[in-house]
Amino acid sequence: MRSQDHDRLFLSPPHLGRHEMNYVHKAIEDNWVAPAGPNLTGFEADICEATGVAHCVALSSGTAAIHLGLILLGVGPGDEVLCPSFTFVATANPILYLGATPVFVDSEPDTWNICPERLREAVVDRIAKGKKPKALILVHLYGMPARLPEILALAAEYELPILEDAAEALGSRFNKQPLGSFGTVGVFSFNGNKILTTSGGGALVTNDAELAKKTRFLATQAKDEAPHYQHSQVGYNYRLSNILAGIGRGQMGLLEDRVKKRREIFSWYQENLARLPGLSVALAPEPAGSCSNRWLTTILLKPADPDATPGTALVTPETVRRQLETHNIECRPLWKPLHLQPLFQAAPMYGGEVCADLFTRGLCLPSGTAMTDVELRRVAEALAECF
Template identity: 45%
Template sequence: MSRTIHLSPPDVGPLEESYLIAALRSGWVAPVGPDLEAFEREVAARVGTGGAVAVSSGTAALHLGLLGVGVGPGDAVVVPTLTFVATANAVRYTGARPVFVDCDPRTGNVDVALLADLLHGLRADGERVAAVVPVDMFGSCVDYGALLPVCAEADVPVVEDAAEALGASHRGRPAGSFGRVGALSFNGNKIMTTSGGGMLVSDDAELLARARYLATQAREPVPHYEHRETGWNYRLSNLLAALGRAQLVRLDTMIARRRQLRDRYAKLFAPLPGVRLLGEEDTASNCWLTSIVVDPEQAGWQAAELGAHLAGLGIETRPVWKPMHLQPVFAGARSLLTGTAERLFAHGLTLPSGSALDESQVTRVLTAIDGFLTARTGVSPA
């Protein structure tokens, strides 16, 4: 039986092996070491920020970033409802409350006009809005040309959740560099991986120094162990940083491979009515995941039906994120909604997008999709 084709498997090989072996042989197996420091410098240079702090996950980066801009108990923090749960969980870690806002139907990114209305409403109600956390959905940057002035007018700092978007850009500026602080993820399914890990990136040296301090259990700089406040065990290990350095060398090649795959999906679905790629107009996306949106009345079939067909053939797919306002853990949270996120969840499907997929696997996926479409429409798009 054929092996399962996964959505976005890690793409690692001989270069990563060589970096890890070199790190092991150097003796720097404990958390901090030269690869960790070099990885921070290299990612900051790639993103175009003054510095970076490598941590154990993208969620940890978000948590520390929120603390860095002053988010605390009782505050309101605006979060897109269409996102992975980590964005909203990190708000809860600080004692603040996530307030959800709906998305743009073309991209899945935050609806900036709706965000402006929400900030106005929160301010009118006397709420302290401590941060806005835009999410660069599936590797496509938010329209920061529109969003940043809205947040500046409301005097609210931006913590950019660029967990999915390393290597993407907006108007020539790299993802992760738009807020007062940005958060990246190197989880196993991301565009590049350190197995698990994340990073804060910022031009604010004080914020980064504070994050580094809190990420090392808030240990005071004295010979013995002394702690004046609560910290966290959030630092990335030197070995995982070595893996990340090798991945960073290959990042552009991995993005190009994902873009080629997205282009082949676009070509396959282009002749069909009622089917579009989410964020298809964004040529500066890193193409982390390719998602289609299906209008069942026009297409004559449901996205979930294609997902079930592919699952039966050992091909993994996934619906677009289930909106946060529908999650039981956030029941009752304040939200400003248009129904767009719910429609994308109902009619969206994310397809295998990994740069590690070889040509035989890609052919298997495209053939399976073509077979489904031919059976449902009577015409082979291929």
């Protein structure tokens, strides 16, 4: 069957439950349609309960949360911020917003997250050059916990504040502690493709009451206390709508079920794709203590065989992607490392071989929680045609 025979199968589409509309209707009926109201405060309380963090500020996007988080950590013009290269551009763009410079660090091959050994190399070298990094952005890629014990110890040793980018990792845990709760500030995304969504939205969490207060201040145009509009510093229009927060309230009650379903989808792929000779389901083993939400199931193509017959066709990620497109199945490459992006060509980079190899060989498969067994088989059959 070809594309015209099936509806489009998306990578990670929104999946609404039964209660979101109740909160949205209530907001409209009560005229709470501004970036304030009961849904907003309720959504923030739900996030605090799910993450075990004391304070939450719901914002217009995860990117906005990273931007404000860096401001809270004192990042400004001329500073340097440590950041994994293997991540979405939204992780690093806010560094540029502030006139700072990202210092990129390679991944390690087990979790694909920032490599502690390369990270130490970067910190030592930047200090030797007289540029101690102002902060570390720690990403949990595709929901997989990074190597937290080593990274937290290194950050403490060099007194590096951590902004924990858990945009893809809501519901993931390390040693039973929710991700997003390990840094000075944590960040979540509720974009339409995430495990839970508010259509567009994000959140900043912290255990520091003063940082939470400052976040709300900056996110609402930095209005000073006065009967008129008084402003002493730059502010932003970053608060989440009360209507969208209503969607979030309905979604938060589904978190446990959504994580369970994503993990089941990963296990299904792992079992049913194992027989394909040129392919391995990536991120298979969870490091000790880790529990990933398996936001996206990812695959790696095995490296080319140097002893293969000359002229043998090489199956590449683009070959696979195009093949799945003929079946109307969305499939995307892994993140292109940021040090290979034209936007960041002048930024320092430590390592690079691991994340470049992952990008060259990897793909993300449809992983939406509304997927049926029939749809999973459809993906597996399309992949089988490639090998």
